[in-house]
Amino acid sequence: MKLQKRLGILTSGGDCPGLNTVIRAVVSHGILTYDWKVLGIPYATKGLLERKTIPLSLHSFDLRGIDPLLNMGGTILGSINKGDTLNQIDELICGYRDLELDALIGIGGDGSLAILNKLQIIGNWQFIAIPKTIDNDVALTDRVVGFDTAVNTIVDSLNRLTFTAASHDRVMIVEVMGRSAGHLALCAGIAGGADVILIPEIPYSIKGICKHLAELRDKWERRFAIIVVAEGAKVADDSSLYKSCQTPNCGMAQYIADEIHHCSNNKLDIRVSVLGHIQRGGIPTALDRLVATAFGKAAVDLIAAGESGKMAAWRDGQVKAVALDDVLSQSPLHVAKNHYLVETASALGIYIGNGR
Amino acid sequence: MKLQKRLGILTSGGDCPGLNTVIRAVVSHGILTYDWKVLGIPYATKGLLERKTIPLSLHSFDLRGIDPLLNMGGTILGSINKGDTLNQIDELICGYRDLELDALIGIGGDGSLAILNKLQIIGNWQFIAIPKTIDNDVALTDRVVGFDTAVNTIVDSLNRLTFTAASHDRVMIVEVMGRSAGHLALCAGIAGGADVILIPEIPYSIKGICKHLAELRDKWERRFAIIVVAEGAKVADDSSLYKSCQTPNCGMAQYIADEIHHCSNNKLDIRVSVLGHIQRGGIPTALDRLVATAFGKAAVDLIAAGESGKMAAWRDGQVKAVALDDVLSQSPLHVAKNHYLVETASALGIYIGNGR
Amino acid sequence: MKLQKRLGILTSGGDCPGLNTVIRAVVSHGILTYDWKVLGIPYATKGLLERKTIPLSLHSFDLRGIDPLLNMGGTILGSINKGDTLNQIDELICGYRDLELDALIGIGGDGSLAILNKLQIIGNWQFIAIPKTIDNDVALTDRVVGFDTAVNTIVDSLNRLTFTAASHDRVMIVEVMGRSAGHLALCAGIAGGADVILIPEIPYSIKGICKHLAELRDKWERRFAIIVVAEGAKVADDSSLYKSCQTPNCGMAQYIADEIHHCSNNKLDIRVSVLGHIQRGGIPTALDRLVATAFGKAAVDLIAAGESGKMAAWRDGQVKAVALDDVLSQSPLHVAKNHYLVETASALGIYIGNGR
């Protein structure tokens, strides 16, 4: 007779702030309310393959009574970005069985969740998903774990770069994450006071940027400019004037730098800043902690209610469950061309591609 | 013949981060898109009485091309907390007419907006409201300007106080704003790792707190505790054991300190921290900047569309207009006893009053 | 035969940021370089009385390989603010012997270090001191652990309060720590843009403040003001005009508020903010981490060199050892009336008491 329900939890895909906060909530609620045994699965699905678990009890990581999981970015369980996971489906399903798991909570972005969804269907697991991604491209939820912190991190960097750009009359091109979805560039660009925002969903033209920069200088006497560009931004086909550097060889920001250097007759002082990995790190913001905690609590309740194949979501100002299949069929979620923030950017006079 | 529409804008009630960001968005969109004249009304309705305006043109506050309105807390227009406004209705309506305003955008909490709503009805103004309040108690909107920054400010303070409480095995009682609504204490308490959260909507008992503190110590070997209490928290009637100090004479936090000192047989080392005015200040977070910008843009569009008596609101992940009358009839918005964050707090083992 | 040197380490007095960073450096250097056994003594001298130690090995607190001691404020060893230490000298010396300590590193302010100095002399201990205090009042060292973080914390609060004071045309009186020494108020006041700085070393007059506030308003059209006052600031004897509230009954800030309210004929809108315990907390700044690390390393080397009765100090841009007796005879270190920062404050037009 197995007395205690065994709940596994894993974090999958690129790390972000708030993962540990989810883990903390799942452990607290699972143990305090339901008296379950909560087992961390290290390194996402790799832990299943290797039959490894990390014991998770209440206050188990406390230092002098302080729970570090609330403040620490990243994931105490470890994660992997990708793997040959689907080549090993049988072995993964055996792993789940060998670990005697009764249910699993998986935290991931749309890629990781798609893999986990396949596994849970084939393995007939009880599985609840929690969305995390700094790209904010998971469908059917207004909030995901990690996005708010990443936006604040970028805004902080934009503040810094604005001071230095203004001091030297420079055009500063700031490359941020976002291969296929531009939420991060869009939100951080508006909040950080960008003059130009380039996202994958709305192609831009070099001529459009150059014209906008000229207008800033000539009409508004602005002598500097901030361009926020998602790494996956797309240039309209015939827009390049001068192709010294080809994306992706040199990166999107450097490509734009070369092009607008040319269209300004080499007069602009242009610098590139690729923010890179710092966007993933950091102490989670209050909102990411709340979202993470509420999702962790909801996921445990969904498990207790016998649900499976659902994702905790934030909709209409509340935490709700949505079908994971529905989420995945609509993910990655792109920025709509008539998104109110796209229209807001235009209303502020920001160049945001050819839509304007 | 009057060529240009004259749009007034005022900020009313206690200041908070994001007000300047609203002003910036209104000025940009009003001028760039609609070519209106935008006039700041200083010190809320007092500016109407005194027929004063502050000229607001694009980039008018720029310093070396940097727009300080994005980063500055508070309000460049000035505000007043309260006034004998409604004794001077006729004069206020004359002021609006003398300033030749065609429309007005008013940013305020539920108190200020109620006054402005009366004025606009009597004066037959074209009026659009934007909700701001660190208390988050305006109905029919999921987000208001200023709340997210205030929550982060309190969480930052809780982090600091946790280190010092843990080092000295102390009970730290932290009093935060919230006279009638506990959203601030609830959100910051969960995000900041509080052990006890006391809000106006759910009466607490001194015995309940003492029992919880004893359990933390005896069962979990925690030697310190963090209590977050809204200034308007309510004690259950017959709960006081030892009444050395009467709220509101000494403040809610000090009252609790005296009581639990007694119930612990004077053994607990207890400290009080009243966070006070720092909760209103600070550079706005990315989310407050986005909400403020989106609301400012939406308010201008509502004016352009001929709407009046509406409030810009964040609902279902979008910016929408709601009838100001409906908002006011349901404000101040209290924390529901079955609010998902109340249930989340309980799930984490936090004492949140007698509901638990 | 005892193979390994046993080094004890304790933290004494009020906590501050950087204590854990000292502990981390002592443990790393003691173990890696000298192969000593390092023992934490919990709760300052109380641990000696109770013969308790906390094992400190390399990476012993690591979470997923991250060393939390670098980022955590407070002290992992616990501390006590005061105790009947000197009534129990014999017992404390027995404790040291029973724990078989070969040497002790004590981190404390001037009060704690004075006690430890007596003990080491009587007990003939090998003892090295490291200065920590947010008050910065330990003599013969340019830097102490914790001060830089505390100054930054106050400056951050002043920034917040300035926004809200300016929005409402208020006089904001901010009370900071500093019973007998005003370094904290002086440094934070200058860095945070205060208009008035009141420190224990330079008596102020209510008339002087009122005159200065009037000048700000009349000559410079400033409609708000920020007053930073150390809790131990001293009013010149016959200065009070209106004594509704007596320090220390209501606190220094409230006293000043009442007085200047009177001298302004009740016209000023005045608010008080007592920063309190948040000044002690927080993640240590880079400088406090460097000072803490360098002091920890130096203390271990001093032990290895057979030194005793010395304090690690920062002098002339270097870490040096000074005689603890010399330090204590000149502590607490007061702000000199002709201190260059006092003169700097005056040069900026800040009212800093009757010296001006």
Add this chain to the structure above:
Amino acid sequence: MKLQKRLGILTSGGDCPGLNTVIRAVVSHGILTYDWKVLGIPYATKGLLERKTIPLSLHSFDLRGIDPLLNMGGTILGSINKGDTLNQIDELICGYRDLELDALIGIGGDGSLAILNKLQIIGNWQFIAIPKTIDNDVALTDRVVGFDTAVNTIVDSLNRLTFTAASHDRVMIVEVMGRSAGHLALCAGIAGGADVILIPEIPYSIKGICKHLAELRDKWERRFAIIVVAEGAKVADDSSLYKSCQTPNCGMAQYIADEIHHCSNNKLDIRVSVLGHIQRGGIPTALDRLVATAFGKAAVDLIAAGESGKMAAWRDGQVKAVALDDVLSQSPLHVAKNHYLVETASALGIYIGNGR
């Protein structure tokens, strides 16, 4: 008869936090104490060539009474990084005369100050220098404007990167500024918990790094590592094992990444983060504000005392004047191989090149 002394002030070289704070102090003290006319020279010496000045009066940039110069990074006067300045000596000297300057305060790093020193000698100007540089390589002063903020910015980034490195078991190589001096990498590396610190002054070997990483993994079970490398770090000649990429073609961090990837038999998961321009930006820390304010005040007093060819310096815990010639002959100031922070890094088990 010229009634008022005309004091010019300019900022030269790369911008950094605290420049505006210097300007604020010079303006306040020059006007309040000495009743001088203070003139900003835009874009360093370019302003002299173009005979341009920016009027600087008390509170001239105030927004609602708040002085933004205290909080804004960068320089309100503008700057240029370099120029053909010395080809135009005669013209520059004419510019100084045409602007009728009686004295000049120049804020710059060692490169800019060397140029200004030549000009003041030839032009017989009254000239006082203030040192600023995030590289901290100006001799004869313990502190310079901008360094403390830059170190804190890097430490904040290291915290973020540590979370993500630990979550994915990665080696994170972080490239920071420092072409010829390694103070920035050294201080930030120690304060930020780096495992490896590489600076220009101490050549490193790829083998040494690889051996250290293996030891971290094998002996301490650390599965990630943080390498902080100054852009000008130097590899020992015969150390490269695998030269896929040649510095400076791909940058120092990428070079190291390629090399250690090879020496780990391609087993390590290595990422590169080049922090870039964000290191120059940001709101100045309390210490940078104090240093900037104290230097600005001192420079004005030196002008008033008739001094010239001096630099304001922080020595022995005080502000002093040193001869600019002496400063320049000893700048850029390198990290000494036996610098106490180098020894501190070694004591913590950090690999810091072949010196260890």
